[in-house]
Amino acid sequence: MKDFGGQRVIENLNLEAKQGEFLTLLGPSGCGKTTTLRMIAGFEEPTGGKILLNGKDVSQNQPYERDVNTVFQSYALFPHMNIFENIAFGLKLKKLPKEEIKKRVKEALRLVRLEGYEERKPNEISGGQKQRVAIARAIINNPKVLLLDEPLGALDMKLRKEMQIELKHLQQKLGITFIYVTHDQEEALVLSDRIAVMNNGKVEQLGNPSEIYERPKTKFVADFIGETNLFEGAVSHVSENCIKVIIDDLSEITITDPLLDKLSLKKNANVYVAVRPEKMKLVSSAEEGMNKIKVTVKEKIYAGSVNKTIAALSKGNEITINELTGNTTTINDINKSMFAQWDYEDGVVILQ
Numbered sequence: 001m002k003d004f005g006g007q008r009v010i011e012n013l014n015l016e017a018k019q020g021e022f023l024t025l026l027g028p029s030g031c032g033k034t035t036t037l038r039m040i041a042g043f044e045e046p047t048g049g050k051i052l053l054n055g056k057d058v059s060q061n062q063p064y065e066r067d068v069n070t071v072f073q074s075y076a077l078f079p080h081m082n083i084f085e086n087i088a089f090g091l092k093l094k095k096l097p098k099e100e101i102k103k104r105v106k107e108a109l110r111l112v113r114l115e116g117y118e119e120r121k122p123n124e125i126s127g128g129q130k131q132r133v134a135i136a137r138a139i140i141n142n143p144k145v146l147l148l149d150e151p152l153g154a155l156d157m158k159l160r161k162e163m164q165i166e167l168k169h170l171q172q173k174l175g176i177t178f179i180y181v182t183h184d185q186e187e188a189l190v191l192s193d194r195i196a197v198m199n200n201g202k203v204e205q206l207g208n209p210s211e212i213y214e215r216p217k218t219k220f221v222a223d224f225i226g227e228t229n230l231f232e233g234a235v236s237h238v239s240e241n242c243i244k245v246i247i248d249d250l251s252e253i254t255i256t257d258p259l260l261d262k263l264s265l266k267k268n269a270n271v272y273v274a275v276r277p278e279k280m281k282l283v284s285s286a287e288e289g290m291n292k293i294k295v296t297v298k299e300k301i302y303a304g305s306v307n308k309t310i311a312a313l314s315k316g317n318e319i320t321i322n323e324l325t326g327n328t329t330t331i332n333d334i335n336k337s338m339f340a341q342w343d344y345e346d347g348v349v350i351l352q
């Protein structure tokens with residue numbers, strides 16, 4: 001829990017990272033990710049609650065007394081020191097023998113693939129290389145936990161994607177627990193063993209990437225992670241095998257989800273049904289045994305690997321349908337009346 005000037009920014013938050021895990025805090029700007037990380041690092045004191053490391057309460061310990069290191073988005077390198085000196089800084093403070101320092105810096109540089117860059121100054125290397133130096137400096141003490149606050153935020157898209165893969169490999173090699181902060185949902189899905197989706201100082205859902213993507217538990221998570229079509233409706237039927245929901249254009253949607261907790265769903269309960277755009281198909285006549293909703297095609301957008309269709313339901317609310325480019329016809333169906341079709345098992349029910 002954390003208050004700033006009487007305002008609560010982190011609620012009662014209970015989060016445990018497993019040893020060697022890549023855990024990501026994901027959420028929109030201002031939801032409290034950095035504050036959470038700073039409390040773990042010791043730069044911020046919790047208003048209530050404790051920080052445990054290996055079962056030991058470190059809440060009262062100074063940052064340098066915790067077996068934790070932080071990598072910031074701004075690389076925070078010393079501009080007047082060369083790369084070797086930047087990485088060796090912490091070890092020098094600890095008064096380690098010169099030979100030992102040399103050996104460990106060399107190993108750290110090898111891990112981040114920057115051998116031979118010892119003599120350069122920070123202004124003589126690229127952004128991606130600076131971030132690698134910051135990571136090398138952070139892992140050189142072999143911390144139990146590495147905290148990373150949007151470390152790739154300043155890099156361009158291509159470099160960012162390359163560094164994501166590298167970070168993941170590095171984490172696997174080192175076996176250090178990573179607690180990673182990002183507002184980029186794709187980055188979180190690619191990197192993490194588990195993701196804590198945060199909203200307004202609370203964890204909305206904690207799960208592995210496929211759970212978060214395939215089975216969002218709240219409307220916020222469904223909306224925030226990837227694209228989704230959300231239908232608002234009321235439960236019309238609950239049985240052993242399926243539930244049915246009537247949405248506001250009076251179409252009835254069937255959901256056969258073996259993991260659905262049907263006990264908590266009663267007839268007439270207000271729910272959302274979330275369907276990913278890539279699960280939907282646009283067809284002129286719907287097949288039997290599938291969900292179908294009558295739509296009017298509004299817009300077609302070519303987006304490289306997928307064709308996006310924006311289509312409107314009879315009440316005007318719009319949905320998105322993504323079909324692989326090769327699988328769609330190129331005929332012009334703007335303003336045509338068609339069906340959005342998807343499998344019974346491709347809907348997720350979310351309680352309102």
Ligand SMILES: Nc1ncnc2c1ncn2[C@@H]1O[C@H](COP(=O)(O)OP(=O)(O)O)[C@@H](O)[C@H]1O
Binds near residue numbers: 009029033035036
């Ligand atoms: N030192 C501070 N003083 C007052 N308010 C703060 C301070 N640090 C953060 N906040 C507020 O706490 C909330 C969460 O901020 P932060 O943890 O930085 O979010 P995020 O990293 O998810 O973008 C925001 O509303 C922010 O304005």
Ligand SMILES: [Mg+2]
Binds near residue numbers: 033034035
């Ligand atoms: Mg932040």
